Amino acid sequence: MPAGTALESLLRRDRAIVAASIAALAVIAWIYTLWLAAAMDTDGMSVSGSGMEMNPALKMDGMGHGGTDPLDAVLGISPRPWSFIEAGVTFTMWTVMMVGMMLPSATPMILLYARVGRQSRKEDKPFAATGFFAGGYLLAWAGFALVATLGQWLLEGTLLTPALASASGVFSGVVLVTAGLYQWTPLKDACLSQCQTPIVFLHRNGGFRRDPGGATRIGFRHGLYCVGCCWALMALLFVGGIMNVLWIAAIAIFVLAEKVFFPNRTLSRLAGTVLLALGGWQLAAAAI
Numbered sequence: 001m002p003a004g005t006a007l008e009s010l011l012r013r014d015r016a017i018v019a020a021s022i023a024a025l026a027v028i029a030w031i032y033t034l035w036l037a038a039a040m041d042t043d044g045m046s047v048s049g050s051g052m053e054m055n056p057a058l059k060m061d062g063m064g065h066g067g068t069d070p071l072d073a074v075l076g077i078s079p080r081p082w083s084f085i086e087a088g089v090t091f092t093m094w095t096v097m098m099v100g101m102m103l104p105s106a107t108p109m110i111l112l113y114a115r116v117g118r119q120s121r122k123e124d125k126p127f128a129a130t131g132f133f134a135g136g137y138l139l140a141w142a143g144f145a146l147v148a149t150l151g152q153w154l155l156e157g158t159l160l161t162p163a164l165a166s167a168s169g170v171f172s173g174v175v176l177v178t179a180g181l182y183q184w185t186p187l188k189d190a191c192l193s194q195c196q197t198p199i200v201f202l203h204r205n206g207g208f209r210r211d212p213g214g215a216t217r218i219g220f221r222h223g224l225y226c227v228g229c230c231w232a233l234m235a236l237l238f239v240g241g242i243m244n245v246l247w248i249a250a251i252a253i254f255v256l257a258e259k260v261f262f263p264n265r266t267l268s269r270l271a272g273t274v275l276l277a278l279g280g281w282q283l284a285a286a287a288i
Helices: 001-014 014-039 070-076 084-122 129-154 169-182 185-196 198-204 212-235 244-263 266-287
Strands: none
Touching: 001 169, 014 084, 014 129, 014 198, 014 244, 084 129, 084 198, 084 212, 084 244, 129 212, 169 212, 169 266, 185 198, 185 212, 185 244, 244 266
16 A cells, blocks of 8 residues: 555544543553552452552541441541652552543543544644643543542541541531532533534633644643543542542543433532532431
């Protein structure tokens, strides 16, 4: 096949190649998450670290054995020091989990970039490779993963059980109410609109960039909007379990549905109402 014909054939299939690459990356991320969840010993072992280690803070009397609510002990307990390896493994866990959860919902925007890029190549004004845009998007979620890692370090041994789920009814209630309220805020609507309508995002942000740095920056900006849209939903992982696969999958499916399949705000409002009700119930139960 002549070189020109081969290149034209490749360009016609570029979106299929990008879609297959996204799917492969998401599958790898989910396989890693499933493996890590299976490796956890939910009878008191923590995922932080190169191996599964017992968290000494959880051995305190009254913690997780019907004693006082862990929330009462937070102010009197300093976070257990983590080694560099523990912090690195936990950060990797969060980053890979965000890739698996968020990359599918970013597929429409990434495929749009590939389609526009194909047209630009025909006009001899090529864009940077799609990977730069996707990399910028994932970089924003890596930043969120860093914050989540810090949050896990602060909460481990006080408000989290050995299975990395909430150990406090008050804490669960506060997180649920916060997530529920956020679903109703103008900030949520503004960020969600940027994620749901790629064309609007491009119009408001000056379009795609041709240089690698510019493509990465616009991908990063799009990722920041997605973080702004979904951070409160991701905080629910601290309630249902950071490594609870069913909980992870439920949040990922909801995010995908909210961003791709429900262009209006009905699903967001409904979820916000349910979360508020659940949070109120948790707080009321904790107060009894």
